[in-house]
Each structure stands twice: as C-alpha cells, then as structure tokens.
Amino acid sequence: MTIFLAPLTLIGPAAFAQAAADADKNPATNADILLYRAIGSSYVCNARTAGVDFPKAVGIAAATYAQLINGRHGGFVASAGTEKLTTKQLFSGAEFQVITGAIQYCPKEVPADVKTKVEEALKKQQKAK
Numbered sequence: 001m002t003i004f005l006a007p008l009t010l011i012g013p014a015a016f017a018q019a020a021a022d023a024d025k026n027p028a029t030n031a032d033i034l035l036y037r038a039i040g041s042s043y044v045c046n047a048r049t050a051g052v053d054f055p056k057a058v059g060i061a062a063a064t065y066a067q068l069i070n071g072r073h074g075g076f077v078a079s080a081g082t083e084k085l086t087t088k089q090l091f092s093g094a095e096f097q098v099i100t101g102a103i104q105y106c107p108k109e110v111p112a113d114v115k116t117k118v119e120e121a122l123k124k125q126q127k128a129k
Contacts, residue, residue, distance in 0.1 A: 027076035028069055033097070040065045040094065041101025048102075048109035058098060065094035096121075 028036070040061035047057035066087060069075060075084045077093075085093070099118055103110050 025072060025074050025076075027078040027080075028073040029078050032073070033077065033079070036065045036068050036094070037097040037101045039068075040098035041105050044098050044102040045106035045109055048106065054109075054111055054114065058095060058102075061098045062091055062094040065098060066090040069094070 043061040043064070044054075044057045047060070048054060069077065069085070069090050070087070075086075075090065076082075077085060096118075099110070099114060100122075103115055103118060107115070
C-alpha cells in the first residue's frame with residue numbers, strides 16, 4: 001500500500017548493483033524486518049521532531065529500508081517465500097512498516113489523515129483473513 005508517492009529515485013543505482021552481487025545471501029528474517037522497521041520508524045520520528053515534512057521523512061526511511069533488503073538480502077524476504085521482491089514491492093512494504101512504526105513510537109508526529117488511512121488498511125487486512 002502506497003500512501004505517499006515518494007520518488008523511487010531515492011533508491012540509488014548502487015543499491016541495485018549490490019543486490020545483484022548479493023543475490024545468494026539469506027532472505028530477511030522476521031527479526032531483520034523488525035530491526036529495519038525500528039530503524040526506519042526512528043528516523044521518521046527524529047526527522048519529524050527536526051521539522052522535516054512527513055512525506056519526505058517517510059520516503060527517505062522507506063528508501064533506506066528497501067536498500068537494506070536489496071543490499072543485505074538480495075531482495076528476498078523469508079515471509080514472501082522464494083519470490084524475489086521488486087523494488088516497488090520493497091518500497092511499498094517499507095513505507096507501510098515505517099509509518100505503522102511511527103504511529104506506535106511517535107503518534108503525535110504522524111498526520112491524522114495518515115493514521116486514518118493506515119487504520120482503514122489494517123481493518124481491510126483483518127477482514128481478508
């Protein structure tokens with residue numbers, strides 16, 4: 001789910017080259033995902049406290065998260081099975097992860113309309129199960 005249309009150009013060519021070189025690395029585990037979520041969410045909270053616009057803070061945090069998955073894990077996530085995730089999928093998932101983390105860690109720094117959209121998305125996920 002993409003809440004913001006942050007430019008994917010934040011994910012630089014070096015990350016793509018590194019991903020190709022590291023394609024044989026282990027997929028990101030749940031522990032890895034929790035760590036990257038915490039790092040990204042912390043970045044969003046700190047950036048917002050420093051006055052950075054929410055979309056920009058989320059875009060940078062999500063791009064960094066996606067770069068970590070590409071660079072350290074070749075674009076593979078254990079919970080996704082054997083399918084290599086695209087940059088768009090990684091960015092979208094990262095964006096959702098860092099936003100939900102920011103809601104948890106610094107709710108005052110997350111705009112109300114974003115919280116509403118996330119709550120709606122989570123409700124849809126619950127109904128789909």
